[in-house]
Amino acid sequence: MNTNWKTFLLSQQATVDNENHVFSPKIGDSGERNIYPLSHLAVLTVAGKDAAKLLQGQTTCNVNDISEKKSSLAAMCNPKGRVIATFLLVKKADAFLLVLPVELLETVKKRLQMYVLRSDVKLMDSSDEFCLLGLLEPGTPTQAFATETQENLISINFPALARRKLLITDADNAIRYCSEQVEHHDFKMADSDDWRYLDISSGIPWLTKETSEEFIPQMLNLDKLGGISFNKGCYTGQEIVARTHYLGKSKREMLLAECQTSTLPQPNSSIVNLDNEEQEVVGKVLSALQKSRSCKLLVILQRTETTYDNLGLQDEKAAQITLLPFHA
Missing domain, CATH: 2.40.30.160 (Elongation Factor Tu (Ef-tu); domain 3)
Incomplete structure (x- = not known):
């Protein structure tokens, strides 16, 4: 977690446990205007001119469909089609950001590194560079995973009954943004676990070390969530995923x-x-x-x-x- 961001959270009387879960004394109830520090999630940056080609061969979604206006859930599988990790794939200029649980970032990084070889690809743990925020406010939900990219802020719509967004920004902007929303727009800082509760209720299948390599993507509803392309070509584990799709239900x-x-x-x-x-x-x-x-x-x-x-x-x-x- 970024040091300045953590210092800011502590200044707001929040506590951060050993698993990077943030607990705030200003917890808002569901349906109110809430901001959630998402310190249980991290960012892996995949950059370089061959980044898209690398990811296309290792992820279940069609990387060519990802743009600064459209993100996607996706998975990386082992050769047996079992999901190593699920993640949110986001485009930022010429690079891709993988938003995924902190505990699986190093696993995914090492697995992707195996396939880099001589490609022009750089893999970077950007958890110290980027802060992740959840935003919940009253309103009609918008299209899931539609993305809005500004100079210092990326906003991705998340499934929910209310309006819910995941925000990616740098620490300084995260501090300014939270301060402004709390002081001038009636938002409350809320627990990161409350966001995880919303993810569970919305069917977002984040994995852990215990569940990594246990399930194929369809068992996690990734096909229903738009996280699997069945016409993009080969990727690791694709044969098993495609066979499940074309021969019947999981x-x-x-x-x-x-x-x-x-x-x-x-x-x-x-x-x-x-x-x-x-x-x-x-x-x-x-x-x-x-x-x-x-x-x-x-x-x-x-x-x-x-x-x-x-x-x-x-x-x-x-x-x-x-x-x-x-x-x-």
């Missing part, structure tokens, strides 16, 4: 769920069918976050012709899981 899918539990389920925790006598494992937890008394989860479940009426966590069967529509 055997598993990502769903939104809720459970009542005092213990936050960890990524890759097993989900069991309590109606089955053997209580077989039918899915995994992708991500989970507690807010008030409700725990929201993104879960990866086996597809079935019947509905799951009685799901629970394998390690805490009393914590019944209820499936919900997205944006719930």
Whole structure:
């Protein structure tokens, strides 16, 4: 995290834990005007004249469709089609920015470096250069991942029931922007975990070290989110992704769920069918976050012709899981 940005957050009575989650004493409720410091996310810059060619051969989206007016969710897969990481791919002048969880940045950087060879490509951890902000305000949602680029600020629309944007800027501008919005436009600084809760409710499939290389892109709904191109040509893992698409549906899918539990389920925790006598494992937890008394989860479940009426966590069967529509 940028030192000046962290100093500013601390001056606003915020606290930053060891996992880079920011907690503010001025927490706004959902539906108000909120600003979220997104310090759990980082930026990897891919620059050079061969940057687009490199990314085209390693990501699920069509890099040629990315512009300063259009960003996209995407994934990088291993040769077996399993997703190493998901990220938001953003165009900035002649470079590309990959917005992804801090804990997976080095993994993605090392994997891309394997394919650079003699190409004109530079990979840079730009987490100290850029600050990431979430913005939530009342209003009708606009087209997801539509992008507006200004001199010192990139704004990307995110899925939600209200108007939600992810902002990319430098530390000095982030400080000025937050100060102005709070002092003159009735915005409140809010917890970074509240933004993660909105991402879960909207079905944004961020991965962790525990869930990396566990699922193919369709299991994460990346096809529904516009993060897979089926006519762009070859990329690592493309054969498996394409076969799943053309031969039928994926055997598993990502769903939104809720459970009542005092213990936050960890990524890759097993989900069991309590109606089955053997209580077989039918899915995994992708991500989970507690807010008030409700725990929201993104879960990866086996597809079935019947509905799951009685799901629970394998390690805490009393914590019944209820499936919900997205944006719930």
